[in-house]
Amino acid sequence: MSFKLTIIGSGSAVPTQTRGVTSQFLNFNERRFLIDCGEGTQLQLRKYKVKFQRLQCIxxxxxxxxxxxxLVGLLSSMSLLGRTKKLTVYGPEELEELLRFQFKVAKVHFNFELEFVHLGASEMQVIYEDKVIKVSSFPVKHRIDCWGFRFDEQPKEKNVNPSKIEEHQLKLEEILAVKRGEDITREASYLRNEELTLPETPLVSYAYSADTKYFDKMADYVQGVNLLYHEATFLEKHSDRAKATMHSTALQAATIAKSAKVKQLLLGHFSARYKDTSELLSEAKSVFEHTICVNDGDEFIL
Ligand SMILES: [Zn+2]
Ligand SMILES: [Zn+2]
Structure with missing residues (x-):
């Protein structure tokens, strides 16, 4: 399993000299995903050498x-540069209407299939699934409808220990059963699955919290992930602003990370009022030690 997350933009509201607005590129076992696409994402993708024609889903x-x-600029460039491969965009229902209108008035014709999948569920829901990974959306609490995303590696078949095949003379159907996680019952013996298989490698998972105010249920949605990206727009001393704009403070993000028992917390979407992130970082670390404030271009490999 390969996992690489690239931070394309780590700021909030407006792009600045030092931070682009929110976007992330995720390569999860050769599935190439873009998560959010603020203004300027296309240029940032070029800067960080992400081949956007290879994206499968946004x-x-x-x-x-x-x-x-x-998004309009990125999709237009994909078309101009000769894309033919289908692209799927997951987003709020109105996004399709908005984009289709823009392309209609500009008489843009795509040579590739542009599919829209509407987010709308009020609970966690699987929105993409293949043999290797699964993507779920979950509703968060913001000024307008907003969803976070969780990316999970699918459970793998177990690896049978070759020396045990030999030792117990396992037949093909028995090997297949062991791979599925079953025990083997024979007339005179009982072979437990754990004795026949090699240790499993832990499954990889990532969650993206989007823009949200603090709410307890977030910890359920992102429970146990290896890597959690959580917005930390404000410091606790500006919690009145966080409340009014339905964003989180660094302390609140860390509280979620702690109660969800995640391994690593990434903070982003910082308000431009903070010239550096040291205070945000120390505030979060007072609750959850394994915290990093991200910058544009940062890469995280699992
Ligand atoms: Zn935002
Ligand atoms: Zn927002």
Whole structure:
């Protein structure tokens, strides 16, 4: 399993000299996903050498400009550069209407299939699944409808220990049963699955919280992930602003990470009022030690 997350933009609201607005590129076992696409994402993708024609799916959390205004430009460039491969965009229902209208008035014709999948569920829901990975959306609490995304590696078949095949003279059907996780019952013996298989490698998981105010249920949605990206727009001393704009503080993000028992917390979507992130980091670390404040271009490999 390979997993690489690239932070394409780590800021909030408006792009600045040092931070682009929100976007992330995820290569999860050769599935190439873009998560949010704020203004300027296309240029940032070029800067960080992400081949955007190879994207398979784009996930848009909500329709605030800093999360989707780069989409028209990116899709137009894909078309101009001769894309033919299908692309699927997951996002709020109105996104399809918005984009289709833009392309209609500009008489843009795509040579590739552009499929829209509407997010709308009020509970966690699987929105993409193949043999290797699964993507779920979950509703968060923001000023407008907004969803986070969780990416999970699918449970793998077990690896049978070759020396045990030999030792117990396992037949083909028995090997297949062991791979499925079953025990083997014979007339005179009982072979437990754990004795016949090699240790499993832990499954990889990632969650993206989108823009949200603090709410307890978030910890259920992102429970136990290896890597959690959580917005930390404000410091606790500006919690009145966080409340008014339905964003989180660094302390609140860390509280979620702690109660969800995640391994690593990434913070982003910082308000431009903070010239550096040291205070945000120390505030979060007072609750959850394994925290990093991300910058554009950062890469995380699992
Ligand atoms: Zn935002
Ligand atoms: Zn927002």
């Amino acid at each position: 996930f848009i959390s909500h329709l605030h400009g800093d999360h989707y205004l780069g």
